[in-house]
Amino acid sequence: PPPSRRAPAAVMAESSGCAGSGRGPPCPGAASALRRWEQLRRRAATPWARGLLAVAAGLGLLYAVLRVPVRLRDGLAAVTVFLSTLTPKFYFALTVTSSFISGLIFVFEWWHFRKYGTSFIEQVSVSHLRPLIGGAESSPPAPAAFTAGESETSRQNMPECKVWRNPLNLFRGAEYSRYMWVTGKEPLTYYDMNLSAQDHQTFFTCDTDALRPSDTVMQKAWRERNPQARIKAAYQALELNNDCATAYVLLAEEEATTIVDAEKYFKQALKAGEMIYRKSQNCHSQSPQHEAQLRRDTNVLVYVKRRLAMCARKLGRIREAVKMMRDLMKEFPLLSMLNIHENLLEALLELQAYADVQAVLAKYDDISLPKSAAICYTAALLKARAVSERFSPETASKRGLSTAEINAVEAIHRAVEFNPHVPKYLLEMKSLVLPPEHILKRGDSEAVAYAFFHLQHWKRIEGALNLLHCTWEGTFRMIPYPLEKGHLFYPYPSCTETADRELLPTFHEVSVYPQKELPFFIHFTAGLCSFSAMLALLTHQFPELMVIFAKA
Numbered sequence: 137p138p139p140s141r142r143a144p145a146a147v148m149a150e151s152s153g154c155a156g157s158g159r160g161p162p163c164p165g166a167a168s169a170l171r172r173w174e175q176l177r178r179r180a181a182t183p184w185a186r187g188l189l190a191v192a193a194g195l196g197l198l199y200a201v202l203r204v205p206v207r208l209r210d211g212l213a214a215v216t217v218f219l220s221t222l223t224p225k226f227y228f229a230l231t232v233t234s235s236f237i238s239g240l241i242f243v244f245e246w247w248h249f250r251k252y253g254t255s256f257i258e259q260v261s262v263s264h265l266r267p268l269i270g271g272a273e274s275s276p277p278a279p280a281a282f283t284a285g286e287s288e289t290s291r292q293n294m295p296e297c298k299v300w301r302n303p304l305n306l307f308r309g310a311e312y313s314r315y316m317w318v319t320g321k322e323p324l325t326y327y328d329m330n331l332s333a334q335d336h337q338t339f340f341t342c343d344t345d346a347l348r349p350s351d352t353v354m355q356k357a358w359r360e361r362n363p364q365a366r367i368k369a370a371y372q373a374l375e376l377n378n379d380c381a382t383a384y385v386l387l388a389e390e391e392a393t394t395i396v397d398a399e400k401y402f403k404q405a406l407k408a409g410e411m412i413y414r415k416s417q418n419c420h421s422q423s424p425q426h427e428a429q430l431r432r433d434t435n436v437l438v439y440v441k442r443r444l445a446m447c448a449r450k451l452g453r454i455r456e457a458v459k460m461m462r463d464l465m466k467e468f469p470l471l472s473m474l475n476i477h478e479n480l481l482e483a484l485l486e487l488q489a490y491a492d493v494q495a496v497l498a499k500y501d502d503i504s505l506p507k508s509a510a511i512c513y514t515a516a517l518l519k520a521r522a523v524s525e526r527f528s529p530e531t532a533s534k535r536g537l538s539t540a541e542i543n544a545v546e547a548i549h550r551a552v553e554f555n556p557h558v559p560k561y562l563l564e565m566k567s568l569v570l571p572p573e574h575i576l577k578r579g580d581s582e583a584v585a586y587a588f589f590h591l592q593h594w595k596r597i598e599g600a601l602n603l604l605h606c607t608w609e610g611t612f613r614m615i616p617y618p619l620e621k622g623h624l625f626y627p628y629p630s631c632t633e634t635a636d637r638e639l640l641p642t643f644h645e646v647s648v649y650p651q652k653e654l655p656f657f658i659h660f661t662a663g664l665c666s667f668s669a670m671l672a673l674l675t676h677q678f679p680e681l682m683v684i685f686a687k688a
Contacts, residue, residue, distance in 0.1 A: 224679030231672035235665055242661035249658060297576060297631035299639070301335060302585050303475040303510075304446070304482065305573045308363075309390045310398050315570055323570040327638040331574050333358055339439065340382045342432040344425050350377035357386060367391050381409035381436050388443070399447040402440055409437045438468055442476060449483050458483045478510045485514070485593040494518055508577060509558055509586040512551035517593065517600060519544040524599030529606050545607045552608050554578060557647040559608040561587030562594050563601060566647065572639045579632035580647040581639045 248256040306312055312323050336358040345351035350373040357369030366386060373383040388401030416430040445460035461480045477500050484493045493514065501511050523540045532541065552559060557580045560566040571585035594600050636646050675682045 224675065224682065228672060228675040228679070231668050231675050235668035235672050238661055238665040238668055242658065242665050245658050245661055255658065297579075297635050299331060299574045299576055299635060301474075302571055302573055302575045303478040304571070304585065304589050306570060307389060307392070307395065307398050309388075309392045310395050312570065313390075314393065321641065321643055323641055324572065325639060325641060328572045328574055333361075339435040340385070340432065342428045344429045348377065350374070350380040350383065354380065354382045354386070357383075363390055379408040379411060381405045381412060381440065384408065385436070385440060385443075395447055395450045399444065399451070402444045402447060405436075405440045406444060409433065409440050413437045434468070438464065438471055438474065442474070442479070446479065449479075449486070454483055454486050458487065475508070478508065481510055481514055482589050482593075485517075485590070488596070490518060490521065507554055509551070509555045509582050510590070512554045513558060513586060513590065516544070516547035516551040516604075517590075517597065519547040520600045520603050521597045524597060524603045527599055527603050527606075544603065548604060548607050555583055555586075556649045557583035558586055559604060560647065562591055563605055564591075566645070569641060569644045574639055576632055576635045576639060579639075580636040583647065584640065584644075 245256055315323050340358065341355045345355050353369055353373040353376065357366045357373070360366045360369060367390060370383040370386040373380045384401045384405035388398045388405065392398035392401055413433045416426065416433045419426050441460060441464050445457045445464065448457035448460065458480065461476055461483065465476055465480070477496055481493060481496055484496065497511065497515055501515055523538070523544050527541065537545065555578050561568055561583055568588055569584060571588045572581050575582040575585050633646060633648050640646055
């Protein structure tokens, strides 16, 4: 039969090391120890034993309470003796040093906030100290993937920081380089030029470039970082093939130092590009490689015609430029993503053909199409033109706004909500720089590009800037804050500042919206620096009094 369950005393006796089988009686020594333990436990459970333990604990606590102040008193006495030996020079040196160090920290914090938009101390504490302490940063939830049945409208409503090619970008050799020669400042950032190099490789190259030696040379030329190396490669391509359109494009963009010289190169590129385009059209259906070649030749032809129209606009032949842009949009209607209509809008405004401008807006200012500052602010300009000449803030406050004035104000509010950076440039509250080759919609880079070309059109209409000045700040009272949702558009994206700092030159002060509050550590270091400087001044002026105060 299985052995019966043994008592705890037996188990303890076996574990004490006594010899014998598990079924035998425990050894006498273990039994007597267990009996003494049981007696002691029963006596400790009596009320008098508990009272004795409480008295002992109270005496220990009383000793600790009486002993700690004695130690603190001894420590304070030692500190007092040390402070009594210090001279006023020591206190002056201490306060000056602390003021200097806190001032350096304040200056560095301010510089870091102005350059990167964050506090350095806060960033270090969040990135490095929090993991050491044991806290974990809450990782943002993974973005949900779009389902197959999700509408396209929801995708368009999502804010994004996509960088776009500037439709009115300047010529590198004839405009950007001339600015650098005069001012000694680089107008383009490396990030912006790198994006342009990627665009050129996407638009002007294809898989069949290996079949033509000149295109192979140009494929390498677009990857070169040195402008002189690119120009040299373009001439090498022309030696291999005198009808290499992309080589003429590169020379027009980078070697030509005037718009007239650039136009000559583009006319040669147009002649070569049209010939290659006709050849590609005849054999594009033969293979996928020929289709890719046709797409590449189409891109080259559209680019050349557009830049020729821009040359005509810059040289004063505006009607010719408008005709070229209209023909280009009619010939290639599917290339609306190139935003040629923005070039057309600017040229029509220069002609003061406001009816034609309204017709273009009616086609492209549609809810299903992506907006831009040019679309929104041009629509606001046309509505402001109808009332700006007779508009007066004093008169409007007395009699109220008319229907036309309400429409104009609402159009301005709509434009400001889309891009809140533009009004400061149009009102000349901020200085302009040359626009970058790429812009961020709703960002400061788009505002610079728009104001650079359209400020003259706002100045031409009497009272338009006055109406803008009186009404644009009212937009921010209608936008919910914080910016979880917009009023007429989706919420303003929070990533514009970082992208704009990459696109705009370092000597330009990037406009930030919404304005960030100064971090806590800037206020703290500023207060600490001011307080320690005041103590240093008082110690220098009243040394004896400050020593008495410190000792007290």
